[in-house]
Amino acid sequence: MKYLRRFVWYLASRLLLICVVLGLMVVAFYYAMNMANIYVVLKDGMAYRAQVVMMEADESELTKYFMPSFLEQDQVLLATKQGNSPYKDYNVRGIDHRLEMEWMWCWPWEDTARANIIERIPRIDGRAKGTTADALVAAGGADALYPPDWQSASYRAVLVKENGQWRIRSLTLVQTLAEE
Secondary structure (H helix, E strand, O other): OHHHHHHHHHHHHHHHHHHHHHHHHHHHHHHHHHHHHHHHHHHHHHHHHHHHHHHOOOHHHHHHOEOHHHHHHOHHHHHHHOOOOOOOOEEEEEEEEEEEEEEEEOOOOOOEEEEEEEEEEEEEEEEEOOOOHHHHHHHHOHHHHOOOOOOOEEEEEEEEEEOOEEEEEEEEEEEEOOOO
16 A cells, blocks of 8 residues: 555656646747737837838728727827828838837736837938928938938837737837937
8 A cells, every 4th residue: 555655646746747847838838929929010010100100101001910099099190190290201212120029928818918119210211202302401401301210219018919819009108219
């Protein structure tokens, strides 16, 4: 009886250890999967938001990445809709968009995630539109022929998973960053 009890405890302890290891592997897998999906949504969504502002891209595509409630309140997009964008007088052909995720957390069983990101656009390929170029040069000098720099910033993003798809619910500006 003594040996049977030892054998049962040996099996039970090993089985518990195996279950704990497998559980940690499942949690790590789902965390990594969520992290990859969230990074893609943030990277593509923020890049497309900048394209809407600078390059007059189709605004309806933003609903793939952002919640409609966010789009209605985003000051950058509202300024563009009202014609107050600093890029309205420029033909922007391309941008070098960079996004760095500093921190992200989402439990595998939750539908809400939080992330801290840094957005930078170090290079904007564009030039003033022909009709406004002379007025821009007269007002701001020769440098006014090229689009103004995008303000690099650090954001705190909250994402929500609906119907299996992550979308950005809110972006909170943490701080503006100096250009490097």
